[in-house]
Amino acid sequence: MREKTRAAGAVDLFAxxxxxxxxxxxxxxxxxxxVCTRHPASPRALxxxxxxxxxxxxxxxxxxxxxxxxxxGCAVDTAHAASMFGLGLAxxxxxxxxxxxxxxxxxxxxxxxxxxxxxxx
Numbered sequence: 001m002r003e004k005t006r007a008a009g010a011v012d013l014f015a016x017x018x019x020x021x022x023x024x025x026x027x028x029x030x031x032x033x034x035v036c037t038r039h040p041a042s043p044r045a046l047x048x049x050x051x052x053x054x055x056x057x058x059x060x061x062x063x064x065x066x067x068x069x070x071x072x073g074c075a076v077d078t079a080h081a082a083s084m085f086g087l088g089l090a091x092x093x094x095x096x097x098x099x100x101x102x103x104x105x106x107x108x109x110x111x112x113x114x115x116x117x118x119x120x121x
Contacts, residue, residue, distance in 0.1 A: 007118040008065035014111055019060035021104075025053025036096040045094070052101075070116035077109035
């Protein structure tokens with residue numbers, strides 16, 4: 001039981017981190033891209049980044065410490081990571097930010113999967 005309580009606390013902390021990440025993507029997308037590249041993002045790319053930030057924020061607000069919800073979030077993060085790896089391969093100009101975002105999404109998916117297993121016991 002103690003393990004499940006710790007896992008639930010980790011989910012809450014992780015949801016807070018995801019929400020902060022989403023807010024940063026919405027509010028300062030150019031700066032977030034600037035972490036990976038010196039080239040400014042196009043207006044279209046900035047819109048996409050804001051949409052992705054909104055998705056992270058919504059996912060954070062909906063996060064609950066339950067295995068089924070974490071597994072669903074893991075599926076969303078895995079699909080996002082796959083799309084970003086694909087974008088990184090297809091676009092030289094967007095390679096660095098796409099691959100960086102793919103790594104973040106992979107980490108989030110991994111956290112969700114491992115924590116869901118802990119909650120299932």
